[in-house]
Amino acid sequence: GESVGLHLPTLSVQEGDNSIINCAYSNSASDYFIWYKQESGKGPQFIIDIRSNMDKRQGQRVTVLLNKTVKHLSLQIAATQPGDSAVYFCAEKGVAGRRALTFGSGTRLQVQP
Amino acid sequence: DAGVTQSPTHLIKTRGQQVTLRCSPISGHKSVSWYQQVLGQGPQFIFQYYEKEERGRGNFPDRFSARQFPNYSSELNVNALLLGDSALYLCASSSGLAENTGELFFGEGSRLTVL
Numbered sequence A: 001g002e003s004v005g006l007h008l009p010t011l012s013v014q015e016g017d018n019s020i021i022n023c024a025y026s027n028s029a030s031d032y033f034i035w036y037k038q039e040s041g042k043g044p045q046f047i048i049d050i051r052s053n054m055d056k057r058q059g060q061r062v063t064v065l066l067n068k069t070v071k072h073l074s075l076q077i078a079a080t081q082p083g084d085s086a087v088y089f090c091a092e093k094g095v096a097g098r099r100a101l102t103f104g105s106g107t108r109l110q111v112q113p
Numbered sequence B: 001d002a003g004v005t006q007s008p009t010h011l012i013k014t015r016g017q018q019v020t021l022r023c024s025p026i027s028g029h030k031s032v033s034w035y036q037q038v039l040g041q042g043p044q045f046i047f048q049y050y051e052k053e054e055r056g057r058g059n060f061p062d063r064f065s066a067r068q069f070p071n072y073s074s075e076l077n078v079n080a081l082l083l084g085d086s087a088l089y090l091c092a093s094s095s096g097l098a099e100n101t102g103e104l105f106f107g108e109g110s111r112l113t114v115l
Helices: none
Strands: A004-006 A010-014 A019-025 A032-038 A045-051 A056-058 A062-067 A072-077 A086-093 A101-103 A107-112 B005-007 B010-013 B019-024 B031-037 B044-050 B053-057 B064-068 B074-078 B087-094 B110-114
Touching: A010 A019, A019 A032, A019 A086, A019 A107, A032 A062, A045 A056, A045 A062, A045 A072, A072 A086, A101 B044, B005 B087, B019 B087, B019 B110, B031 B074, B044 B064, B044 B074, B074 B087
Parallel strands: A010 A107, B010 B110
Antiparallel strands: A004 A019, A019 A072, A032 A045, A032 A086, A056 A062, A062 A072, A086 A101, A086 A107, B005 B019, B019 B074, B031 B044, B031 B087, B044 B053, B064 B074, B087 B110
């Protein structure tokens, strides 16, 4: 079936470095993607979203890139800080119904001081 | 301002029992969605309610049910609990049906353990 997945379960980076978290999707009809951050003991927190008619969107210290040719999504975090340590999920709208989000399994980002 | 609040935060049940989880959305939000998050995995969609009506349902058995009240709060009920129902149950609210946005606001969840 259709799925949203991630390449790496854990990513370790040095404080101050840039982080790149990747996500692959298989539903070519998906038209909306979201990145969420989930800290330990908390619910997911919206970071940034992107529609399929865009290939790049920037926020504060974060950039999402969408490559529809290879069905790949990435989240770039600039100057990674200890507070960025969390699990990051990409989510897709449209797979499980227009109003539901389909989440990937997540990537844990560990920021080393 | 209060965010999405859920209760209880933690609970332990035994197989075969029933559980009710509660959610209060952000003030002014009319839509509530429920997600199940098994340890080590991403959340999975269970239900969405808007204006007290079910607007979406995920691939969960009929043991799972929910409802939304006139004040837009919601309850999720799970009957005949199985060990596999152990998970973090997340409630999320949005101002509308969130057709064109993924900006759901999540609560901190109710951690259910089934023994």
